[in-house]
Amino acid sequence: MHMHPNVIYKKETPILLMKSRVGKFKGKSMSAILFIEQMLNGLQFGVMLFLMAAGLTLVFGVMGLINLAHGSLYMIGAFAAAAVAAATNSFLFALAASLAVAAIAGVLIEATIIRRLYKRDHLDQVLATFALILIFSEGTRWIFGSFPLFLDRPDYLAGTVALPFGIEYSLYRLTLIGVGLAIAVGLYLVIMKTRIGIRIRAGENDREMIGALGVDISMLYTLVFALGAALAGLAGALIGAIQSVQVGMGEPVLILAFVVIVIGGIGSIKGALIGAILVGLTDTLGRFLLPQFFSLFLENSTATSVGASLASMSIYILMAAVLLIRPKGLFGGA
Amino acid sequence: MKKEMYLNIGLMALMLVVPLVAWVSDEPFWITLATRAVIFAIAGIGLNFALGFGGLVSFGHAAFFGLGGYAMGILAYHAQTYTPVFEWPFLLEGSKSMLLIWLVAIVVSALAALAIGALSLRTTGVYFIMITLAFGQMFYYFSISWSTYGGEDGLPIYVRNEFPGLNTMDPIQYFAICYVVLTLILILVHRMSQSSFGMMLQAARQNEKRVQAVGQTPYSLYLVAFTISGAITGLAGALFADLNRFVSPTMFSWHVSGEIMIFVILGGVGRVFGPLAGAALYILLEHTLGGLSEYWHIYLGALLLGVVLFTRGGIYGLFAGREVAHD
Numbered sequence A: 001m002h003m004h005p006n007v008i009y010k011k012e013t014p015i016l017l018m019k020s021r022v023g024k025f026k027g028k029s030m031s032a033i034l035f036i037e038q039m040l041n042g043l044q045f046g047v048m049l050f051l052m053a054a055g056l057t058l059v060f061g062v063m064g065l066i067n068l069a070h071g072s073l074y075m076i077g078a079f080a081a082a083a084v085a086a087a088t089n090s091f092l093f094a095l096a097a098s099l100a101v102a103a104i105a106g107v108l109i110e111a112t113i114i115r116r117l118y119k120r121d122h123l124d125q126v127l128a129t130f131a132l133i134l135i136f137s138e139g140t141r142w143i144f145g146s147f148p149l150f151l152d153r154p155d156y157l158a159g160t161v162a163l164p165f166g167i168e169y170s171l172y173r174l175t176l177i178g179v180g181l182a183i184a185v186g187l188y189l190v191i192m193k194t195r196i197g198i199r200i201r202a203g204e205n206d207r208e209m210i211g212a213l214g215v216d217i218s219m220l221y222t223l224v225f226a227l228g229a230a231l232a233g234l235a236g237a238l239i240g241a242i243q244s245v246q247v248g249m250g251e252p253v254l255i256l257a258f259v260v261i262v263i264g265g266i267g268s269i270k271g272a273l274i275g276a277i278l279v280g281l282t283d284t285l286g287r288f289l290l291p292q293f294f295s296l297f298l299e300n301s302t303a304t305s306v307g308a309s310l311a312s313m314s315i316y317i318l319m320a321a322v323l324l325i326r327p328k329g330l331f332g333g334a
Numbered sequence B: 001m002k003k004e005m006y007l008n009i010g011l012m013a014l015m016l017v018v019p020l021v022a023w024v025s026d027e028p029f030w031i032t033l034a035t036r037a038v039i040f041a042i043a044g045i046g047l048n049f050a051l052g053f054g055g056l057v058s059f060g061h062a063a064f065f066g067l068g069g070y071a072m073g074i075l076a077y078h079a080q081t082y083t084p085v086f087e088w089p090f091l092l093e094g095s096k097s098m099l100l101i102w103l104v105a106i107v108v109s110a111l112a113a114l115a116i117g118a119l120s121l122r123t124t125g126v127y128f129i130m131i132t133l134a135f136g137q138m139f140y141y142f143s144i145s146w147s148t149y150g151g152e153d154g155l156p157i158y159v160r161n162e163f164p165g166l167n168t169m170d171p172i173q174y175f176a177i178c179y180v181v182l183t184l185i186l187i188l189v190h191r192m193s194q195s196s197f198g199m200m201l202q203a204a205r206q207n208e209k210r211v212q213a214v215g216q217t218p219y220s221l222y223l224v225a226f227t228i229s230g231a232i233t234g235l236a237g238a239l240f241a242d243l244n245r246f247v248s249p250t251m252f253s254w255h256v257s258g259e260i261m262i263f264v265i266l267g268g269v270g271r272v273f274g275p276l277a278g279a280a281l282y283i284l285l286e287h288t289l290g291g292l293s294e295y296w297h298i299y300l301g302a303l304l305l306g307v308v309l310f311t312r313g314g315i316y317g318l319f320a321g322r323e324v325a326h327d
Helices: A006-063 A070-088 A091-112 A122-144 A171-193 A195-205 A207-212 A217-240 A250-264 A269-294 A300-325 B002-024 B028-053 B062-081 B098-120 B125-145 B171-194 B196-206 B208-213 B218-244 B254-267 B274-292 B296-310 B314-320
Strands: A160-163 A167-170 B084-086
Touching: A006 A070, A006 A167, A006 A171, A006 A195, A006 A217, A006 A250, A006 A269, A070 A091, A070 A122, A070 A217, A070 A250, A091 A217, A122 B125, A122 B254, A122 B296, A160 A171, A167 A171, A171 A195, A171 A217, A171 A269, A195 A207, A195 A217, A207 A217, A217 A250, A250 A269, A250 A300, A250 B125, A269 A300, A300 B098, A300 B125, B002 B028, B002 B171, B002 B274, B002 B314, B028 B171, B028 B196, B028 B218, B028 B254, B028 B274, B062 B084, B062 B098, B062 B125, B062 B218, B062 B254, B098 B125, B098 B218, B125 B254, B171 B196, B171 B218, B196 B208, B196 B218, B208 B218, B254 B274, B254 B296, B254 B314, B274 B296, B274 B314
Parallel strands: none
Antiparallel strands: A160 A167
């Protein structure tokens, strides 16, 4: 900033000073609270991204498959939840439906189509699963129409809770953080401590060997795929309640989940969790902080537009930076 | 080899006859369809250069298609409003000259491909697919939030840009321009694929270690191929924007990357004329299936699934035998 030509700088200084002074008088704590709220939003976003990324990274780690249709399973979960919520008025039933329907859809496509792709090259996998997206998206539009469906969070999760330091935060979002972290811990325990987890890890290391040791490998593949599908469906339902349930909702999330697993290292659940939280925080805080940062030395409307543009690119810049240092992601050493 | 040659000639003739018949029988709609097919083919030829010859599965070629489009949009917009594009470090005025716009589109998308390639080529396999996809999305979101040039609404251009001696607003004349560009690009790509660079590139795809052993660096081969590939797709983007007289962030959408990839696969990976066959078939399907049902993407998806699962080598593989190894 001291590089600015004096004249221009002096002209703008009083305005800048005034603004920062107002900020200081009225609420130093105010902006701190806002900042913590944004941190929580970023964490919530990241945790939900983890639900998506976990399935993607497991499927890639175990079966070597790149699955673009993962976003469709997210969408299917959300639509199932919205339909069941409308019929039963129960949010818990809706969540159960999202898990079940997405898992069933996962098993169906795994058994009919995905299974044929494991031995193909990545190009074939990309195209076939891209074709699946076309079929799922148009099929959903055909059944449910083009208008968004309505799915609301339940009354008992509406409103806010009081956190320490006088922060009021949405109860529903706080629940999402809790649920997401609980699933992360659960998934970790399943993979590290149970027999099925041992098989999944063995599958990541050496597919042929565990087949030779008598594990029903195609059953294992179907199970892993269904698990990933169920998690994606659940994420779709949980997010559908704060955003809208519509065709194509899975695609932006899918691409973010790809960024997450590329940053974390493909195949690594730990990497997926850390990558997801990094991406969630970078995106949310970028949108919050960058416009403010640019308003320090640009006029307001320009600062907002430059800040917003850069914020929308921030996670991709993060990804490029990570890959520059570690081409296989943070935890993708193997 | 002979069969492939007949197919090439037949395709080029077909792409010429359809719009000419449409012109004589005064059906401009079919001329526009043919022009679209030709432009998509150029975009596909660009991708095929990286994908077919270099084995680089780029899922982000919409970035270059969109950059070409915006190069046209931004230059024409400034010419339309009589304002300079920028004044520093040098003065750049807007322009309605198609030739200049093409040059800018090629240079801008080549530079972007050089930068994206330099970063992405540090990775391989699935990482490469995803990082190119992510770079494409980066441009997509940037164009949405950049309000100067229309943001999400896009940027309309009222009159098609000018080409010396031609009336570009006449569909058949604009088709002729695109057809000539296609022909030139096909010749260029054919010659490049036969050159020592092209041979080395294809060798690198098949066996990197041997290419290194004879003293070449695969990384630089790939980077050059990726840059050329981006430049060709960028030119297609400028032509496409001029055809519609409109650019919008949808040109950067990852669906476009997927579609460009579909042209290449439908036609036959690694065949010089493959993307032309693929794009023509795609446009034909879009038109006929789109007439049958509003939800024609379901049929397209099913067809694509069938092609990937049960046939190898696309249209060219089907009709001209499998002479090109597809790995």
